[in-house]
Amino acid sequence: MDKKIVANGVSKVHVSARRGERVEALLDVDLTVAAGEFVTILGPSGCGKSTLLRLVAGLDTPTDGELLYDGKAVRGPDFQRGMLFQAYALFPWMSVRDNVEFGPRSRRLPAAQYRPRAQHLLELVGLAGFEDRYPHELSGGMQQRGALARLFANDPDVLLMDEPLAAVDAQTRELLQEELARLWGEYRKTVLFVTHSVEEAVFLSDRIVVMSRRPGRIKEIVDVALPRIRTYTTRESEEYHRQCTMVGRLIREEIQDKGAPSRASGEPEPALASPSVPGDSGRR
Amino acid sequence: MAEIRDAALLLPSDLQAGPPEAPQASPGRQPGRRRTPLLEGRFRHVIVVLSAGLLWHLLATLIGDESRLPSPLSVGSELAPMVSSGELTDNALASLRRMMIGYLAAAIVAVPLGTAMALSRVVRAVVEPPLEALRPVPPLALLPILLVLVGVGDMLATVIVMKAAFFPILLNAYLGASEVDRVYLEAAKTLGVPRSQIVRRVIIPAAMPQIFTGFRLGAQFAWMSIVAAELIGAHSGLGYLIVWYKQFLLMDRVVVVMIVIGIIGFVFDRLVVRASRRVVSWQAS
Numbered sequence: 001m002d003k004k005i006v007a008n009g010v011s012k013v014h015v016s017a018r019r020g021e022r023v024e025a026l027l028d029v030d031l032t033v034a035a036g037e038f039v040t041i042l043g044p045s046g047c048g049k050s051t052l053l054r055l056v057a058g059l060d061t062p063t064d065g066e067l068l069y070d071g072k073a074v075r076g077p078d079f080q081r082g083m084l085f086q087a088y089a090l091f092p093w094m095s096v097r098d099n100v101e102f103g104p105r106s107r108r109l110p111a112a113q114y115r116p117r118a119q120h121l122l123e124l125v126g127l128a129g130f131e132d133r134y135p136h137e138l139s140g141g142m143q144q145r146g147a148l149a150r151l152f153a154n155d156p157d158v159l160l161m162d163e164p165l166a167a168v169d170a171q172t173r174e175l176l177q178e179e180l181a182r183l184w185g186e187y188r189k190t191v192l193f194v195t196h197s198v199e200e201a202v203f204l205s206d207r208i209v210v211m212s213r214r215p216g217r218i219k220e221i222v223d224v225a226l227p228r229i230r231t232y233t234t235r236e237s238e239e240y241h242r243q244c245t246m247v248g249r250l251i252r253e254e255i256q257d258k259g260a261p262s263r264a265s266g267e268p269e270p271a272l273a274s275p276s277v278p279g280d281s282g283r284r
Numbered sequence: 285m286a287e288i289r290d291a292a293l294l295l296p297s298d299l300q301a302g303p304p305e306a307p308q309a310s311p312g313r314q315p316g317r318r319r320t321p322l323l324e325g326r327f328r329h330v331i332v333v334l335s336a337g338l339l340w341h342l343l344a345t346l347i348g349d350e351s352r353l354p355s356p357l358s359v360g361s362e363l364a365p366m367v368s369s370g371e372l373t374d375n376a377l378a379s380l381r382r383m384m385i386g387y388l389a390a391a392i393v394a395v396p397l398g399t400a401m402a403l404s405r406v407v408r409a410v411v412e413p414p415l416e417a418l419r420p421v422p423p424l425a426l427l428p429i430l431l432v433l434v435g436v437g438d439m440l441a442t443v444i445v446m447k448a449a450f451f452p453i454l455l456n457a458y459l460g461a462s463e464v465d466r467v468y469l470e471a472a473k474t475l476g477v478p479r480s481q482i483v484r485r486v487i488i489p490a491a492m493p494q495i496f497t498g499f500r501l502g503a504q505f506a507w508m509s510i511v512a513a514e515l516i517g518a519h520s521g522l523g524y525l526i527v528w529y530k531q532f533l534l535m536d537r538v539v540v541v542m543i544v545i546g547i548i549g550f551v552f553d554r555l556v557v558r559a560s561r562r563v564v565s566w567q568a569s
């Protein structure tokens with residue numbers, strides 16, 4: 001088995017800038033993700049799941065332990081570890097097409113190589129006809145489709161998804177999950193996915209990493225025994241419901257056992273309900 | 285840098301916020317009804333200007349001394365001869381030319397410098413102390429030394445304009461470039477975008493609305509200071525014209541020049557706003 005991502009005893013302590021408080025976000029996490037695997041990190045909010053993703057992305061550095069990508073220590077962000085954000089993060093000053101082509105173009109790949117791929121992806125996520133729109137002209141769901149196309153257009157090796165569907169409405173969310181499953185089926189990338197939705201985790205993943213409350217550690221790793229090609233009919237199967245119940249129970253234990261979380265020690269998890277629009281202080 | 289920030293925030297809030305919003309219908313009114321109060325209608329500017337003119341006329345009649353407060357009618361009748369003799373247009377053009385040179389020079393230096401300050405701690409450390417020392421100096425306080433250095437004329441007025449426009453543009457470029465939402469920077473980094481491209485295609489576009497706020501404030505300060513500089517340090521220009529007419533107690537002509545100064549300043553501001561709307565058309569309204 002080809003090991004894509006390896007975490008060996010990874011810990012992360014956040015020190016808040018204002019008061020110098022130390023918050024243990026992750027404690028001694030060991031995890032191996034194989035090439036082509038879809039692994040979801042599931043846990044209550046404040047369990048450090050986003051932190052783990054940011055470490056793999058290279059946007060943050062572990063306080064302790066080692067983090068390997070393709071056998072080499074992660075040092076800073078790289079296009080091979082692409083990321084999808086909860087806040088979509090499409091660049092508001094670029095059209096949808098420019099957003100999707102931005103990665104490969106700025107890496108100076110030949111246009112003949114990325115143009116057709118970008119167009120194909122735009123069609124695949126249902127944004128054909130919206131290529132020249134600006135992000136603010138699209139709904140949240142469409143923006144996240146655009147961000148998904150942008151991620152795939154850049155052809156990364158590993159996809160890191162940080163609660164990408166948390167801000168879209170419930171119906172769109174299920175549709176996007178199915179689209180994601182379809183895209184994954186077509187490209188077979190290694191995926192590390194973060195969510196707090198049990199159904200989402202079961203529907204999408206090969207394995208689910210259930211995290212415990214702060215300090216975040218791995219509570220259990222669950223193999224999802226569902227046929228690999230997932231469609232909307234997957235949701236109707238008995239096995240799917242059985243898995244959801246089982247994983248749901250694990251999560252509930254986690255929430256109930258340890259009492260109410262202390263709200264003061266907030267992990268810097270993007271808690272945005274909707275994408276922020278920076279620069280809005282300018283003109284309207 | 286905290287002081288600089290605060291200073292920028294102290295600027296008039298309506299100028300920071302960009303163009304004024306369209307007047308909103310008062311909440312109590314029925315949406316279906318078309319009647320709008322006089323001061324919210326399409327001709328509200330005309331109404332305001334006409335009433336101000338009327339008030340002025342009444343005041344002038346009350347004082348009854350054209351050499352102290354000329355009436356709007358006599359001011360209006362001075363306009364045509366001033367234009368036909370070329371006095372007004374020539375001097376307005378002289379002022380505009382100095383303003384444009386100083387303003388553009390300020391923008392060309394201030395935008396890259398402000399951005400560089402936001403991007404590099406080293407640049408900030410080197411550039412900040414001298415700039416902080418120069419910033420609170422009013423443009424006109426440079427007059428005496430400039431009179432000695434470059435003498436009366438174009439150069440002096442241009443330098444003063446530059447000083448006036450420079451800081452609002454610099455500070456807003458700095459603010460805009462240093463407050464880019466982290467998620468855009470991280471999105472670009474995880475796409476593997478090289479640093480130079482992140483600056484050019486992420487940070488600068490993200491800062492654009494704020495940069496235009498700087499352009500707008502800078503234009504306003506520049507125009508105000510050019511007129512003031514010409515009161516003393518020039519042999520042409522609208523400011524000079526005011527002093528000239530005042531010497532002959534031609535108060536009606538002084539008022540004509542004042543009005544022209546106001547109109548040019550207003551038009552220039554509108555032009556900057558329009559340019560800004562075009563450049564940041566991607567912004568959600």
